[in-house]
Amino acid sequence: MSAGDKERDLLSGFQPPFEHFSTQALHVGQDAEQWTSMAVVPPISLSTTFKQVAPGKHAGFEYSRSGNPTRNCLEKAVAALDGAKYCMAFASGLATTMTIAHLLKSGDGIICMNDVYGGTNRYFRRVGSEMGLQTCFIDCTSLKCLREAIKPNTKLVWIETPTNPMMNVTDIKACAELVHKRGDIIMVVDNTFMSPYFQRPLALGADICMYSATKYMNGHSDVVMGLASTNRDDLYQKLKFLQNAIGAVPSPFDCFLCNRGLKTLSLRMRQHFKNALAVAQFLEADPRVEKVFFPGLPSHPQYKLTKQQCTGTSGMISFLIKGNLENAKIFLENLKIFCLAESLGGYESLAEHPAIMTHASVPEEERMVLGISDTLIRLSVGLEDVEDIIEDLHQALKVAHPNVVTSPI
Numbered sequence: 001m002s003a004g005d006k007e008r009d010l011l012s013g014f015q016p017p018f019e020h021f022s023t024q025a026l027h028v029g030q031d032a033e034q035w036t037s038m039a040v041v042p043p044i045s046l047s048t049t050f051k052q053v054a055p056g057k058h059a060g061f062e063y064s065r066s067g068n069p070t071r072n073c074l075e076k077a078v079a080a081l082d083g084a085k086y087c088m089a090f091a092s093g094l095a096t097t098m099t100i101a102h103l104l105k106s107g108d109g110i111i112c113m114n115d116v117y118g119g120t121n122r123y124f125r126r127v128g129s130e131m132g133l134q135t136c137f138i139d140c141t142s143l144k145c146l147r148e149a150i151k152p153n154t155k156l157v158w159i160e161t162p163t164n165p166m167m168n169v170t171d172i173k174a175c176a177e178l179v180h181k182r183g184d185i186i187m188v189v190d191n192t193f194m195s196p197y198f199q200r201p202l203a204l205g206a207d208i209c210m211y212s213a214t215k216y217m218n219g220h221s222d223v224v225m226g227l228a229s230t231n232r233d234d235l236y237q238k239l240k241f242l243q244n245a246i247g248a249v250p251s252p253f254d255c256f257l258c259n260r261g262l263k264t265l266s267l268r269m270r271q272h273f274k275n276a277l278a279v280a281q282f283l284e285a286d287p288r289v290e291k292v293f294f295p296g297l298p299s300h301p302q303y304k305l306t307k308q309q310c311t312g313t314s315g316m317i318s319f320l321i322k323g324n325l326e327n328a329k330i331f332l333e334n335l336k337i338f339c340l341a342e343s344l345g346g347y348e349s350l351a352e353h354p355a356i357m358t359h360a361s362v363p364e365e366e367r368m369v370l371g372i373s374d375t376l377i378r379l380s381v382g383l384e385d386v387e388d389i390i391e392d393l394h395q396a397l398k399v400a401h402p403n404v405v406t407s408p409i
Contacts, residue, residue: 010277010296015311021081021197022266029076030259034069044256045069066244070252074259075227078217081196081262082209084229086236088243089255093192093212094119095248096226098127100156100188100208102242103235106132108155113140113170115163115370117190117212118359124158137366140170141302143178150182159206160190161199162306165318165354165378166371167293169302172309176205186235192216192345197269198312202231208239215345216314218261219268225250225258268347268383272315275389276381282390282409283319288401290320290375315381316344318354321400325374328353331400332377337384337392349382349389 032038045068050061061067071089079087090096097120104110112124114137124135138145140159157179161170172189179187188208189201195216201209211217213225230236243249250258273296280294292299295306296313306313321328332340338351342358352358354372362372381389394409 024080028080029073042073071255074255082229087229090226091248093226109153110135110156112158117164122361157187172204218258221346273312275386276315288397293318317379334396334399344380347383350380
């Protein structure tokens with residue numbers, strides 16, 4: 001099989017793309033007729049307050065924390081992309097997490113994926129616990145573990161798939177069916193790593209789909225924002241109240257930028273996937289690499305599951321470099337195209353060291369159990385020419401392991 005045939009084979013076999021995705025991203029919530037100016041591009045409404053025709057009678061907006069025309073355009077578009085009735089935008093991904101947590105009360109239990117974004121872990125462990133929330137961290141890829149973890153006070157199950165940074169994939173549909181059989185439990189899926197282009201958790205049974213929109217949804221590393229979508233009327237009413245009552249809302253300018261980012265989401269995600277697949281294949285064949293974690297590779301333990309619930313996968317890859325912490329540091333410090341930085345999902349390629357950077361707040365003993373070792377490196381593969389991306393990785397690996405002989409790339 002030629003290299004081209006192999007790539008086409010690996011890119012195929014996923015679920016079919018969601019119909020009308022690009023059209024919805026461009027047009028839902030963007031109608032020019034909603035503005036007296038008939039502006040084709042939704043304007044940035046910076047006003048904090050809105051004139052009322054009579055006391056208590058307004059034209060849909062009264063105060064910008066409660067609702068804003070620019071934010072409204074974004075929320076409608078994201079709801080459509082998620083296959084949802086409702087979407088709400090928040091000031092950050094963690095502001096979204098915090099607002100969702102306020103659906104609970106002291107004494108309520110949370111089951112959270114053990115391999116999860118470090119900020120989520122920190123929030124539940126150090127902030128939620130102070131509010132009386134009881135969180136246990138388990139491997140949600142195991143239905144047996146999930147079944148055994150559900151207690152009478154369990155009110156929320158928090159799943160991240162693929163996980164950050166070990167790229168574990170959870171069966172959303174199976175988890176949702178199990179959770180909902182056990183009572184009135186809300187299941188949340190953090191879909192940040194995939195975006196709605198590759199995965200729609202609500203269609204698989206989740207109650208809430210949330211994002212750090214800072215990542216792929218905006219896609220340009222210039223906005224901090226969070227999003228939450230749902231089809232449940234009761235959850236929307238509660239979250240909408242909390243969005244206003246707590247007030248963790250994004251600025252109109254950030255909403256404008258994220259809304260603009262959605263217009264190229266499908267184009268960007270397709271290229272992220274294609275580039276990441278090539279990078280993952282290169283790394284897996286390289287003798288300086290111990291192991292690659294990428295759901296789009298047949299070697300991934302949940303490869304079949306990924307193909308069953310996703311239309312593809314994103315630009316996120318983790319891998320173990322051979323050697324020790326010093327080899328990992330040398331590699332990261334010698335990258336030229338990849339930028340050594342936290343975050344992910346922008347057009348540019350980023351690399352980071354989870355144990356020292358994004359997951360430093362996770363207790364060391366837990367990091368070791370999860371596999372977040374000193375030699376683990378996380379990549380956010382960007383949109384540069386893939387030949388240049390691979391050459392950059394190759395030359396940095398060569399500096400980290402100067403005595404290892406490799407084949408020409």
